[in-house]
Each structure stands twice: as structure tokens, then as C-alpha cells.
Amino acid sequence: MNTTDKKFRRRAEARPDEMLDAALAVFSEKGFAATKVDEVARRAGVSKGTVYLYFPSKEALMEGIVRRAVAPIAERAVPDMAQFEGDPRLPIAMLVHTLQNLLADPHNLAVPRLILREIMNFPAIAELYRREVLGKVIPALTALVARGVASGQLRKIDPEMTVRSIVGPIVAHVALSEVFGVRPEEGLALDRLVENHLDILFHGISPAGGEETP
Amino acid sequence: MNTTDKKFRRRAEARPDEMLDAALAVFSEKGFAATKVDEVARRAGVSKGTVYLYFPSKEALMEGIVRRAVAPIAERAVPDMAQFEGDPRLPIAMLVHTLQNLLADPHNLAVPRLILREIMNFPAIAELYRREVLGKVIPALTALVARGVASGQLRKIDPEMTVRSIVGPIVAHVALSEVFGVRPEEGLALDRLVENHLDILFHGISPAGGEETP
């Protein structure tokens, strides 16, 4: 009989994670306000009281979800991108493809979706996400583009604004599909989107004559 | 003593609009779940009971807000764009600038923001928005790009996906600013974004040698 089969666990260090999983699932389904703590408890296979042994409030569940998801980004951030020296289109394509793979798995989509949905009610979470994720990725990308412009590998474009042109189409595509159900006949078609996006983007940011895709 | 000063109004046709204004304001501030009908009533200068004289439920307020905002789009839709014959970059630039002007006024931003925030809890509203707004604008844009590709005025790009490249950067920019407070030092800087966006986009979708901005 291993630890996970036991009903009680002397050192119950796995419980919080299980509860966060359950909370994420139910919050995603019904939204924060509409879910009862009882439901989270049932989904986690415990009673409501147990939830309150590990988390002081319903809101703390929400914070726990975000904190857990954001942590790895802070760790294995984008230090490569920050000091990349070669053709800037290479790390840009890499970032886009990473995003593509990430978004292709609905499991990974859950946390950003939940954040988007509830963010206005949790200013502290917005701040956390802004600081830990956006505050790291955006400056790195901006600097990358700026170096490309300085070295002449990219046309004279506005680095800060170009970041929006890099991630925007993907954001729009996913938002259309996830939020409004507007998607191509064959499904999400992320590969088709990425191919077309990089085609246009690289044509758009490369100096005349140098637009072959890396 | 004009009609608006009277406490009671024999034909109270202005009341529903006032209540929708009030509801939009409070919903935007605190979110749907967190606002009490009492607050909406107070903001509209009436009592709670009066709200229920005009709307059958709290949800109906939400639906009313969206319906009212969506109506004009359905009317003066984009029939011009659908049958435009010349350089497709012209109506594309026009659409982008229209969006720019629209988003520059925070007042216009309120409804889309509210929709984004609450949409997962109101499937009927998502459907309404999808049908009345997206279902009209997206096909028109797609057809426009397709005609440009067919006529050789645009490169061989995927029309359906290119729509995401047209609106995506703007969506991303506004989302970053509105949701996370990530914005340039000088403010929203929509003009800077649009200039850079169209620069990249037109370079990206135009055949070699024909990329001067219309």
C-alpha cells in the first residue's frame, strides 16, 4: 500500500497540490464566484473542512494556483534570448514555436485562461503575473529586436511595438477560438496560423532581399 | 420643469437606458458577481424594486448592455469592405484606424472589456457577440484579403489566418495595457503602435517592390 492509497497521511505534503489541481479544474469550469468550496473539496476527494486545513480562504486557492504556475517561468526564464547574438529571427521563431506547442495542449491553457477571466477581481494576481511573466518576457524580446535593428539584421522598426506584432496574432487566434469559438473548419490549426504569421512577420521586419525563413 | 427633472415620468422610456448605463458602470468597476442590484439601483437614482420593473433579473441587465452596444454594429456593418474593388491595403488601413479611434476613447472600451471579463459565465452573450460582430467583420476581411491575393495585389498568404495578423497586434496591445497595465511610458501610444503595425504588416503582405504605404 503506497502513500497515495492511504486515506490519512502522516506528512500530507501532496494534499495542497491535489487541492490546487481540483480548484483549477472547478474554477475553470464555472468561474471563481460560482464555485463552492464544497465542490473543490469533493473533486479533491476530501471534505470541505480539510480544504481549510491547508488554505485559509477560498481566495488563497486562487492565489496558490497562480503562484504555482508562475514559479517555473521565473526559474527557467528566457536568459538565452536575452543574450542571443546571431540572427534575431531565430529566437523569435523559437519563441513562437514554443508558444505553439504550449498552447496546443489544453492543459497548459487552463491557468492563463483562468487568470484572464478572474483578473479584474484579483489585483494582486494581476501584479504577480505582470511582474513574473510579462516583466521578464517582454523586455527580453524588446531588447532582442532592438539589437536586430541596430545590427541591420532587421528593418528600422519600433522594438517595443514590434513585440505586439510578434505575439499579437497568436493571442488573437487563441482568444477567438477559446472565447468565442471562432476557429477554422479543421480545428485550432495552430500550425497553419504560425506558418502564415511567421511568413508575414519575417517579410515585414526583414530588410529587402533577406527574407528567407530560418 | 422638463421631463428629466420630474421624479416620476408618465412614459418612462428613458429609464431602461439609464439603468443600463448604471449597470455598465458598476459591473465594470466590480464585476458582475460582486455587484448588488441595490448598487445599480442607487447609481441610477432609483430603488431596487424599480430595476425589477424594467428588467426581469440581474442577468437581463447584462444582456441588455451587450444587446444595446452590439445593435449599431449590426446596422452600419461593413458592407463597403465586402465589395471593395481597389487596393485591399486601403480598407485594411481604414479598419485599423477606425479601431484605433474607437479604442482611444475609454468610454467605448467599457463594453468589450466587460464582455471579455464575464463571457465565460454567459454563453448566450458569447454567441450573440460571435454572431453579430465577429461573424460579420471576419468574413468580410477574409474575403478582402482573398481577393487581394487572387488579383496579385497581395502575396500568396492564407486569407483566414492573415485576419489574425491584421487585428492581433492591436488586440495584444490593448490587452496588455488594460488587463496588466503594461504600456509605454508616454501612455497608450496607440498611434505609435498602429504606425509600426501597418509598416510591418504592409511590408509583410505586399509583393516585393510594392510596399509603399497607401
Next chain:
DNA sequence: ACTTGATAACTGACCAGTCAGTCAGTTATA
């Protein structure tokens, strides 16, 4: 001009349902 009755417009106390959070008691583990 001035009642006066009819009724549209509005009010707010109240009800019934909901749910986050508590805690006295129970059960498993070492």
C-alpha cells in the same frame, strides 16, 4: 382654475435560498 379619481411610477422591508468559514467530534497512523 381646481378638485378628484384613476393609474403609472416607484419604494423598501421582507423572504427564502445560498455559501464561506468553524469546530466538536471521529478515524487512521505511528
Next chain:
DNA sequence: TATAACTGACTGACTGGTCAGTTATCAAGT
């Protein structure tokens, strides 16, 4: 046996929605 882990009935606060009653407006009659 000691105690860590867990349970679930309970409570207290809250709020969407109702409705019996009140107030303003209008128009007809005088």
C-alpha cells in the same frame, strides 16, 4: 495511547427577487 488527519453539520452574513403599500402625474369633470 497520543496525535495527526480528517469530517460534515452548523451558523451567520449576505443578497436576488417579491409585493403590499406610497407618491406623483394626468385628464376629466366642475
